[in-house]
Amino acid sequence: MKIVREALAGTLESSDLLVRIAPLEDGLELVLKSEVIHQFGPHIEKVARDCLARLGVTQALVVIEDKGALDCVVAARVQTAVSRAVDEWTPDWSALS
Amino acid sequence: MKLRRSMLFLPGANAAMLSTAFVFKPDSIMFDLEDAVSLREKDAARMLVFHALRLPVYREMETVVRINPLSTPFGLKDLEAVVRAGVDVVRLPKTDTADDVHVLEAHVERIERECGREIGSTKLMAAIESASGVVNAVAIACSSPRLIGIALAGFDYVMDMQTERGDGTELFYARCAVLHAARYAKIDAFDVVFSDVNDDEGFLKEVDLIKRMGFDGKSLINPRQIDLLHNAYAPTQEEVDYASRVVAAAEAGERQGLGVVSLNGKMIDAPVIGHARVVLRRASASGVRQ
Structure with missing residues (x-):
């Protein structure tokens, strides 16, 4: 899935996260900022990368500012950001769960 | 329920x-x-x-x-x-x-x-x-x-x-x-x-x-x-007590094969018994009103 424009999803409220995604020519770069990065940083990054992989996103810059979100919120915000950054979005719900 | x-x-x-x-x-x-x-x-x-x-x-x-x-x-x-x-x-x-x-x-x-x-x-x-x-x-x-x-x-x-x-x-x-x-x-x-x-x-x-x-x-x-x-x-304790007595009287009447049941001199019919059972189910689910 090709990222063609910059997009945002989420908020900076507690228990949420803000995901910014933008086109990148060379590979997938993920930047994570979190108040709980020492305890949960690797896990949050894995959830986000798994979502991106299932959506077939291989070239993008993804910046995540986490405010203590649950895994399901991370997944929802990453998927929403991708859906807003591509040309055509037809959700495959079985792939999103 | x-x-x-x-x-x-x-x-x-x-x-x-x-x-x-x-x-x-x-x-x-x-x-x-x-x-x-x-x-x-x-x-x-x-x-x-x-x-x-x-x-x-x-x-x-x-x-x-x-x-x-x-x-x-x-x-x-x-x-x-x-x-x-x-x-x-x-x-x-x-x-x-x-x-x-x-x-x-x-x-x-x-x-x-x-x-x-x-x-x-x-x-x-x-x-x-x-x-x-x-x-x-x-x-x-x-x-x-x-x-x-x-x-x-x-x-x-x-x-x-x-x-x-x-x-x-x-x-x-x-x-x-x-x-x-x-x-x-x-x-x-x-x-x-x-x-x-x-x-x-x-x-x-x-x-x-x-x-x-x-x-x-x-x-x-x-x-x-x-x-x-x-x-x-939630029903009150008084409602629960009364409902328990109604159900008990109805079950006793059923065992004795009585067509009509009474409690404290008052006839208890099917709607009263049905309502009493609803009260007890509500009490069982949500407790008694505080």
Whole structure:
């Protein structure tokens, strides 16, 4: 899935996260900022990368500012950001769960 | 007996509330994709609710999603997501006719087939929000075996009636019509939200009214209202004691083969015994009123 424009999803409220995604020519770069990065940083990054992989996103810059979100919120915000950054979005719900 | 006293609204776009609301333990939790979500966040709310529905904590309670009307660009997308996520009940807003439910039901059945969900396992609720909906309440209540209840939604209804919320007089006919339709169809009836969350006295006055009318419960917009509502619906110790005596007398009469049973000199007939059993079931589920 090709990222063609910059997009945002989420908020900076507690228990949420803000995901910014933008086109990148060379590979997938993920930047994570979190108040709980020492305890949960690797896990949050894995959830986000798994979502991106299932959506077939291989070239993008993804910046995540986490405010203590649950895994399901991370997944929802990453998927929403991708859906807003591509040309055509037809959700495959079985792939999103 | 599934109790549906409290149906707590949660804005579908609010990650914090979706992550924590299960701790309040309403009888049913309702994720709102309609009025509580701005137009530009409809897609984000749909995705959040899709994932929230799959959380194990929400599998342990009845989940309801208020989708957008199917006449909008969002309604069918909402339905595709929430039926696949395993929602228990879909709440259709602005239900004016039985055909509105038929259209929804056809889409739900198609999605169930496509995703391999058991046909008929997605239940429905219809929200009545207009004069047309009230006039057609009986037809709406009888429109589908999937319907578990109908709900009156006050704000849109009073706007359609060209009036405003007041002491309840403005809702009197609609409450009676919705309630009778639900009882005729043998489904549940839900009352409107009470929007002033700081007015406990006014809330309890309204709860007392709708409970005496016969409503199963009420839509709520604040978790603080849950305990107040549950307590108001719980029977008193005196009611429980009397109901126990009625049931005991009825069972004794049955054992002795008596056609007519009396308690303290008063005849107990089938409706009295039936009501006593309902009181005991409510006490068993929600305790005794504090």
